[in-house]
Amino acid sequence: MPLLAVQDLRTYFHTRNGIYRAVDGVSFSLERGETLGIVGESGSGKSVTGYSLMGLVPQPPGRIESGRALFDGVDLLHCMPRESRAIRGKRIAMIFQDPMTSLNPYLRISAQLIEPLLIHEKISKSDALKRAQAMLEAVGINDAARRIHHYPHEFSGGMRQRVMIAMALITRPELLIADEPTTALDVTVEAQILELIKKFQRESGMAVIFISHNLSVVSGLCDRVQVMYAGRIVETADVRTMFYQPKHPYTRALQRSIPALQQKGAELFTIPGLPPDVSKLIAGCAFAPRCEFAVARCRTDEPALADFKPGHAQACLRVQAGEI
Numbered sequence: 452m453p454l455l456a457v458q459d460l461r462t463y464f465h466t467r468n469g470i471y472r473a474v475d476g477v478s479f480s481l482e483r484g485e486t487l488g489i490v491g492e493s494g495s496g497k498s499v500t501g502y503s504l505m506g507l508v509p510q511p512p513g514r515i516e517s518g519r520a521l522f523d524g525v526d527l528l529h530c531m532p533r534e535s536r537a538i539r540g541k542r543i544a545m546i547f548q549d550p551m552t553s554l555n556p557y558l559r560i561s562a563q564l565i566e567p568l569l570i571h572e573k574i575s576k577s578d579a580l581k582r583a584q585a586m587l588e589a590v591g592i593n594d595a596a597r598r599i600h601h602y603p604h605e606f607s608g609g610m611r612q613r614v615m616i617a618m619a620l621i622t623r624p625e626l627l628i629a630d631e632p633t634t635a636l637d638v639t640v641e642a643q644i645l646e647l648i649k650k651f652q653r654e655s656g657m658a659v660i661f662i663s664h665n666l667s668v669v670s671g672l673c674d675r676v677q678v679m680y681a682g683r684i685v686e687t688a689d690v691r692t693m694f695y696q697p698k699h700p701y702t703r704a705l706q707r708s709i710p711a712l713q714q715k716g717a718e719l720f721t722i723p724g725l726p727p728d729v730s731k732l733i734a735g736c737a738f739a740p741r742c743e744f745a746v747a748r749c750r751t752d753e754p755a756l757a758d759f760k761p762g763h764a765q766a767c768l769r770v771q772a773g774e775i
Contacts, residue, residue: 452524453480453481453482454481454482454483454522454523454625454626454658455480455481455504455520455521455522455626455658456480456481456519456520456521457477457478457479457480457504457518457519457520457521458478458518458519458520458521459476459477459478459517459518459519460474460476460477460478460500460503460515460517460518460519460520460528461474461475461476461477461515461516461517461518462474462496462499462500462502462503462508462513462514462515462516463475463513463514463516464512464513464514465511465512465513465514466512466730468730469730469731470730471729471730472681472682472729472730473496473499473513473682473729474496474499474500474503474682475496475681475682475683475729476682476683477496477500477518477679477682477683477684478684479677479684479687481626481658481660482658483625483656483658484652484656484657484658485658485659485674485675486652486658486659486660486661486672486673486674486675487658487659487660487661487673487674487675487676487677488661488662488663488669488672488673488675488676488677488690489660489661489662489663489676489677489679490662490663490664490666490669490676490677490678490679490705491678491679491680491705492664492680492705492722492726493664493726494726494729495679495680495681495682495726496679496681496682496683497630497662497679498548498630498662500662500679501545501628501630501660501662503515503520503528504520504522504527504543504628504660505527505539505543505545505628506527506535506539507545515528522538522542522543522626523542523625525538527543537571540567540570540571540622541567541570541571541572541622541624542624542625542626543624543625543626543627543628544567544618544619544620544622544624544626544627544628545619545627545628545629545630546615546616546619546627546628546629546630546632547615547630548630548631548634551608551611553611553615554603554611554614554615555603556602556603556604558602559599559600559601559602560587560598560599560600560601560602560603560606560614561580561583561599561600563614563618564583564586564587564599564614564617564618564621565579565580565582565583567618567621567622568582568583568621568622571622572622580599582621583599583617583621584596584599586617586620586621587599587613587614587617589617589620589647590613590614590616590617590620590643590644590647591613591640591643591644592610592613592614592617609637609640612632612633612634613640613644615632616632616644616647620647620648620651623651623655623657624657625655625656625657625658626657626658626659626660627648627651627657627658627659627660628659628660628662629648629659629660629661629662630662631662631663631664632644632648632661633645633665633668641668645668645671645672648672649672659672661673666694666705666706666709667709669690670690670694673690674689674690675687675688675689675690675693676688676689676690676693676694678693678699678701678702678705680701680726680737680738681726681727681729681733681737681738682729683737683756683766684756684766685699685701685702685738685756685765685766685767686698686699686701686702686764686765686766687756687763687764687765688762688763688764688765689762689763692762692763694706696763698759698763698765698767698770699765699766699767699770700738700742700743700744700767700770700775701722701738701742702765704720704722704741705722707720708720708721708722722741723741724740724741725741727740734750734751734753735748735749735750735751735752735753735754736749736750736752736753736754736766736767736768744767744769744775746769748768749768749769752768754766754767754768754771757771759771
């Protein structure tokens with residue numbers, strides 16, 4: 452039985468300008484100790500998927516329209532508030548994308564770090580402070596004994612991101628949802644943080660959902676990858692297959708956009724056009740207007756995610772028909 456099984460998750464935002472289908476029928480599973488990468492352009496629904504699992508979608512305007520998310524037998528989308536509080540922050544933790552707004556500016560770092568320990572583990576404040584200090588040192592903050600008592604504004608953006616990572620890992624969760632966790636960090640510190648996450652996985656069997664734009668990081672960290680576009684999964688496979696044998700045209704286009712893979716001196720490849728407006732009903736394949744392989748039926752027939760081979764599924768009509 453998987454640690455997490457998500458079935459037909461749909462999260463819509465009801466606004467004056469229409470209904471935005473941010474996540475529109477997403478299904479996947481995650482085993483203990485496994486790392487699942489979620490990639491795609493901004494607005495594809497990656498972060499909202501994570502927020503939905505954590506119960507952090509603002510309601511209104513957001514609404515979980517349908518679906519189940521079974522975490523060790525508990526449906527995260529429909530459980531009682533008491534069950535949710537016992538899981539969130541202890542068994543499931545999240546690293547948020549924006550460290551500049553995710554910390555409370557009125558509270559010292561120490562108070563924010565030890566809060567989950569005091570709530571979930573019922574240990575003394577002095578013991579909690581020792582663990583918090585050790586965790587700050589683990590994420591690369593020097594002079595942690597002194598800096599733990601500072602306020603967020605006394606830290607740089609990169610340092611705040613490290614604090615956010617420390618807060619997520621301090622309770623040793625069973626599932627970590629990491630939403631662009633190394634965005635504000637330089638390459639050296641990024642490598643340290645990724646190694647720290649791997650270390651926690653080896654020691655505790657922690658599962659990770661890693662949301663990122665950085666395909667190179669995903670290729671080195673994740674076991675499986677799912678590609679999202681316009682709120683839907685368009686391809687999913689193990690990491691080696693995804694990067695060496697991608698099938699969906701959108702996945703191929705994302706890989707062609709990686710600067711490191713471009714020939715020196717050549718013009719950088721960009722995907723033409725813009726992502727679709729998910730407040731409007733999309734006929735056919737959402738990627739069709741930007742796809743170099745699109746034909747007439749791509750704009751009228753809606754593709755379904757189908758197995759290309761065991762463990763590898765994609766949602767392109769022409770690939771499924773063997774035409775490309």
